Amino acid sequence: MTVRRFAQDGRGFTLIELIVTLAIIAVLATGALPLAELAVQRNKEQELRWALREIRGGLDTYKRAVDEGLIARAADASGYPPTLEALVQGIPNAKDPAKPPIHILRRLPRDPFHEGNAVAASETWTLRSYASPADSPQAGRDVFDVTSRSEGVGINGVPYREW
Secondary structure (H helix, E strand, C coil): CHHHHHHHHCCCCCHHHHHHHHHHHHHHHHHHHHHHHHHHHHHHHHHHHHHHHHHHHHHHHHHHHHCCCCCCCCCCCCCCCCHHHHHHEEEEEECCCCCECCCCCCCCCCCCCCCCCCHHHHHHHEECCCCCCCCCCCCCCCCCCEEEEECCCCCCCCCCHCC
């Protein structure tokens, strides 16, 4: 009789109520997991957009500085930096007798889709030289553009290598 009175008083849960509650929580959790994965991918894609915009802006700034005569250029050079590190290390100002370095970027961003941190940030990107065609980018004497090395495809259906 005490068992029946305990259940009637409403001071506890039955086993069925606990199982149903756990089943509801499990269904909600399985629905939230894909949303969390999508949020992580969206965040990485936003970081990739920012990094590409930052590096490409730095490449354009370097080219503009060469065209303005602030950075010395060889006659057969394209006017783009020889390496990505040149954007960070600084280039001597050709117009100033003291030759203070011109720094284009404070730091070189990493490709957010590159796994591991063992390699330098400049090695996480695919480089394209000025002389290579857009449909098959190749590294060369300068850096005209960068793309991701990731084999993945974005939420928008475009491969990261084509961003």
